[in-house]
Amino acid sequence: MNQLLVRVFCVLAIAGSLDLSAQVKMTRQQILFYTADWKGERFPDGRPKIPASVVQRAANVTIEDLWDFLQDRGYRCQFENGWQALHIDRPMTGRALTAQYMPARPDMVAAIKAEGKTEGRTGGNNMWPINELQNEDIYVADGFGKIVEGTLIGSNLGSGIAAHSQVGFVFDAGIRDAAENREIAHLNGFYRGSDPSAWKDMTLTSINAPIRIGRATVLPGDLVVAKQDGIIFVPASLAAAAVASAEFTNLQDAFNFELNSSGTNGAEFEGGWTPAKYSAFAKWIDQHPDKLKMTRQEFDAELAHRSGQSK
The missing domain is CATH 3.50.30.40 (Ribonuclease E inhibitor RraA/RraA-like)
Structure with missing residues (x-):
C-alpha cells in the first residue's frame, strides 16, 4: 500500500508540474525545443530575439544573396x-x-x-x-x-x-x-x-x-x-551571419560593377576572384568606408573566409 501511495503521489507531482492549461499558445519549453540552435537573448515567451541592428540591416540585402547562404547550409525550404x-x-x-x-x-x-x-x-x-x-x-x-x-x-x-x-x-x-x-x-x-x-x-x-x-x-x-x-x-541562429554574408556579396557586386563600367575587369564580369583581386577589393573598401553596413571586423572575417586565408 505504501508503495502504491508513493506511485500515486509521484504521478500527481509530475502532472502538477506540467502546463496543461496552454494548448494553443506554445510553451516556452516547446519554443526552446524548436529553436535550440539559438544561443542569444530571448523574449519572455522563449522566441529568439535577433538584435535590432541585424533586423534593420536585412532590409538592404537581396533575397538571392540570403537564399544562396541558406542553400549552402542545407536550408532549401525558406522562400515563397x-x-x-x-x-x-x-x-x-x-x-x-x-x-x-x-x-x-x-x-x-x-x-x-x-x-x-x-x-x-x-x-x-x-x-x-x-x-x-x-x-x-x-x-x-x-x-x-x-x-x-x-x-x-x-x-x-x-x-x-x-x-x-x-x-x-x-x-x-x-x-x-x-x-x-x-x-x-x-x-x-x-x-x-x-x-x-x-x-x-x-x-x-x-x-x-x-x-x-x-x-x-x-x-x-x-x-x-x-x-x-x-x-x-x-533561422534566427543564422540571421547575423546570413545578413553579413549578403552584405559582403553586395559589396563584391558593387566593386565588380565599377570595374565593368571602367573596362578594367577583363572578361571576368562575374568575378575572377584571385588573391590579387581580393587585395584590390580590400583597398577599395578602405577608400569607401561609407559603403560598409557591417563592422570592419565582420568584413575582414568574411574576406579571409572567401579568399581562403581564414584559419
Whole structure:
C-alpha cells in the first residue's frame, strides 16, 4: 500500500508540474525545443530575439544573396513568392511571431474558446496573436491560402498590429479593408488577396508553433525579409551571419560593377576572384568606408573566409 501511495503521489507531482492549461499558445519549453540552435537573448515567451541592428540591416540585402547562404547550409525550404502587399515597394523585416489557422469544426472551436476564456482572452481568436506581438515582430500566419471568408484582419486589427509591432504581417490568407490598411502608419503587410467578406469557418489552432507558408517552413523568431519579389525566412541562429554574408556579396557586386563600367575587369564580369583581386577589393573598401553596413571586423572575417586565408 505504501508503495502504491508513493506511485500515486509521484504521478500527481509530475502532472502538477506540467502546463496543461496552454494548448494553443506554445510553451516556452516547446519554443526552446524548436529553436535550440539559438544561443542569444530571448523574449519572455522563449522566441529568439535577433538584435535590432541585424533586423534593420536585412532590409538592404537581396533575397538571392540570403537564399544562396541558406542553400549552402542545407536550408532549401525558406522562400515563397506570389504575394500582394499593402506597400509592395517597401522592404519589410522583422522577427516572426507565428500562428496557424485551420478550417473550423465545432468540437475543436469549442475547446479553443474554452481555453481562451480561462486565459481571459476576448474577441475572436484571430485577435489573440496580435496581443502577443512585440516591437519589430511580424505576424506570420498560415491561413491555408483562404481568401474569400479567409480575411484574417480588417482595418481595426490592422491598426492593432501597427500599434504592437510597428512593422506588419505576412498572411497565407486574405485581408479586408485593404485601402484603409494602406493608410495606417507603421504598417505593411503581405497577403494572398483582398476580399470584402469577413472571416468565417476557420479558427486559430496555434501561436508560435512551426508553420508552413507555401513552400517555406517558419519557426517563431525567424528573421523575415519581405520584398517585392518574395519573402525569405532565415533561422534566427543564422540571421547575423546570413545578413553579413549578403552584405559582403553586395559589396563584391558593387566593386565588380565599377570595374565593368571602367573596362578594367577583363572578361571576368562575374568575378575572377584571385588573391590579387581580393587585395584590390580590400583597398577599395578602405577608400569607401561609407559603403560598409557591417563592422570592419565582420568584413575582414568574411574576406579571409572567401579568399581562403581564414584559419
